[in-house]
Amino acid sequence: xxxxxxxxxxxxxxxxxxxxxxxxxxxxxxxxxxxxxxxxxxxxxxxxxxxxxxxxxxxxxxxxxxxxxxxxxxxxxxxxxxxxxxxxxxxxxxxxxxxxxxxxxxxxxxxxxxxxxxxxxxxxxxxxxxxxxxxxxxxxxxxxxxxxxxxxxxxxxxxxxxxxxxxxxxxxxxxxxxxxxxxxxxxxxxxxxxxxxxxxxxxxxxxxxxxxxxxxxxxxxxxxxxxxxxxxxxxxxxxxxxxxxxxxxxxxxxxxxxxxxxxxxxxxxxxxxxxxxxxxxx
Amino acid sequence: xxxxxxxxxxxxxxxxxxxxxxxxxxxxxxxxxxxxxxxxxxxxxxxxxxxxxxxxxxxxxxxxxxxxxxxxxxxxxxxxxxxxxxxxxxxxxxxxxxxxxxxxxxxxxxxxxxxxxxxxxxxxxxxxxxxxxxxxxxxxxxxxxxxxxxxxxxxxxxxxxxxxxxxxxxxxxxxxxxxxxxxxxxxxxxxxxxxxxxxxxxxxxxxxxxxxxxxxxxxxxxxxxxxxxxxxxxxxxxxxxxxxxxxxxxxxxxxxxxxxxxxxxxxxxxxxxxxxxxxxxxxxxxxxxxxxxxxxxxxxxxxxxxxxxxxxxxxxxxxxxxxx
Numbered sequence: 001x002x003x004x005x006x007x008x009x010x011x012x013x014x015x016x017x018x019x020x021x022x023x024x025x026x027x028x029x030x031x032x033x034x035x036x037x038x039x040x041x042x043x044x045x046x047x048x049x050x051x052x053x054x055x056x057x058x059x060x061x062x063x064x065x066x067x068x069x070x071x072x073x074x075x076x077x078x079x080x081x082x083x084x085x086x087x088x089x090x091x092x093x094x095x096x097x098x099x100x101x102x103x104x105x106x107x108x109x110x111x112x113x114x115x116x117x118x119x120x121x122x123x124x125x126x127x128x129x130x131x132x133x134x135x136x137x138x139x140x141x142x143x144x145x146x147x148x149x150x151x152x153x154x155x156x157x158x159x160x161x162x163x164x165x166x167x168x169x170x171x172x173x174x175x176x177x178x179x180x181x182x183x184x185x186x187x188x189x190x191x192x193x194x195x196x197x198x199x200x201x202x203x204x205x206x207x208x209x210x211x212x213x214x215x216x217x218x219x220x221x222x223x224x225x226x227x228x229x230x231x232x233x234x235x236x237x238x239x240x241x242x243x244x245x246x247x248x249x250x251x252x253x254x255x256x257x258x259x260x261x262x263x264x265x266x267x268x269x270x271x272x273x274x275x276x277x278x279x280x281x282x
Numbered sequence: 283x284x285x286x287x288x289x290x291x292x293x294x295x296x297x298x299x300x301x302x303x304x305x306x307x308x309x310x311x312x313x314x315x316x317x318x319x320x321x322x323x324x325x326x327x328x329x330x331x332x333x334x335x336x337x338x339x340x341x342x343x344x345x346x347x348x349x350x351x352x353x354x355x356x357x358x359x360x361x362x363x364x365x366x367x368x369x370x371x372x373x374x375x376x377x378x379x380x381x382x383x384x385x386x387x388x389x390x391x392x393x394x395x396x397x398x399x400x401x402x403x404x405x406x407x408x409x410x411x412x413x414x415x416x417x418x419x420x421x422x423x424x425x426x427x428x429x430x431x432x433x434x435x436x437x438x439x440x441x442x443x444x445x446x447x448x449x450x451x452x453x454x455x456x457x458x459x460x461x462x463x464x465x466x467x468x469x470x471x472x473x474x475x476x477x478x479x480x481x482x483x484x485x486x487x488x489x490x491x492x493x494x495x496x497x498x499x500x501x502x503x504x505x506x507x508x509x510x511x512x513x514x515x516x517x518x519x520x521x522x523x524x525x526x527x528x529x530x531x532x533x534x535x536x537x538x539x540x541x542x543x544x545x546x547x548x549x550x551x552x553x554x555x556x557x558x559x560x561x562x563x564x565x566x567x568x569x570x571x572x573x574x575x576x577x578x579x580x581x582x583x584x585x586x587x588x589x590x591x592x593x594x595x596x597x598x599x600x601x602x603x604x605x606x
Contacts, residue, residue, distance in 0.1 A: 008421035015394055021386025022395070025475065026406045028468045032413065032421050039424070087317025094314070104318045106594065107325050113590035115518055115529020117556050118332060118583050121576060125331035151306065152321065164313035178310035206414020212560055234418045237532060240420045248424070253418045266412045270405065 003200030040256030043249045052221060056244055057102040065221045070205065072223060076140025076172055077204055080146025082197055089155025089179060108149035119145050121208060128214060136229035139215030143204040150203060154196025155200035158189040191272055198269035203264045232258050289560045317589060333581050335576035340507055342570065347551040347577045353542040355567065360574035366540040368459065368552035371536065375463025380471040388478035404479070411472035419536030422465045427537060431456040435549055448546040456540030460548040477519025481512040481600050492528035525590045529582060531556040555582045560592030
């Protein structure tokens, strides 16, 4: 028979272990950020943002083309992912219990869990192979497909936080259903939906694997959607696995820029929701 | 004056006609339903694309693509068993490391954390999921691998004398199954902990109060009353993390060493299905090679589909039980 004292000692020990787990789990993030700052900050200069990559052996150079390429890819992806995702979210929030709603909800979770490389293969098979060359468009489509399930689910969630009384008031005033949905319900939840959109953008901004099959990367300046295009994650990958110190330096700088982009978007998204929905969510 | 009010009347009347008509509502309904239908269509299109691309290799090589371990591009042999092995082993290592940590954090956040720490710690762990995998890979190459090679690997092999076991034998090059497992553990952790935290927080207060009233210590309350209640949700979270780990590409490609050999040693380089595709795609020399890579992708698709399906079902069964 164990004594009460020993049971309390075990309890205290296990609780201590959960504190330890919390410390260990936050450690990698801190380490990664510290290393990025330590190794990347010194290589960041105006040149990094305005110059093109230089050939092996020449010092200096930047990633101007890759930064523009990433922004362009995010733009194409958003053009696809946002309207479809928000539309599907509206459907799910309004027709909550139809068989189609259950199917869509399940499949959007499935889509969300698919490896990004599989989505890259999909865009390659439909948009690169038949055409015969890589393109920014194919890259944007792959990233857009990854955005859809994320935007759909957050849109649905945010629409459901809108009080039914608001909707009923609009209908009682004689608003038709579609205007109630768009001008009242959607508009009330707009901040939350914007957050979902930001989170989705943050998630795809750093994607690399699908771009290997689609955007492919480009050494030169290009903003043509039908041509291969450079992207920050692709450039970081290529430089990181190269044997040159100068390129490693640029890879760290690129990673610092990429993570700053992603973290700023993520934190902004967090702040928007907290100020608007904090009370309702917590 | 009269003409203006007549105009208004006219405008109002037109608006009324538009608003009372069922047509805009129908159009709106069709548009949103079309957006919703886009998702099943996309999943089907992805499946069609990947199996169409993989078909030539399946037709020619059959299941030997995933069962044979002879990957010889020049000789026309495409057996990706080492990559399947590497995918399973690296993901298993990741779960072994990440699961206790993630559940520990989740319990900390849902039960013991001081209120002021709950938000920041939860946010920091969640942020792990936002870091791009290529950044993990970069960090893996230049920070994690040197650390493993100089300190962790010698510690297991020499200090603990595990070098004589097959699991820690051989030279410590750095890029290895162990490095891939550790990186994947960090990447899977936020998914497991986020789901676990949610299901733990959904456990009713009465469950905890009843355990405490019966004289349980705080830990016994967690172990006997809270965790069992949330068990299937936690398992769902682990499966979600597993799905992430199985399909993760860039970070693994950068740290695993990319050698198509099956080795029991965690210190030896390996290959995963995703890294095999990413690594060889751009240098695929002929159609069969390309198709074989796509067949590996198809196998990965099926595996992650099953794992994610089970995960979602488990998480849903918990939330449905809660709703009742």
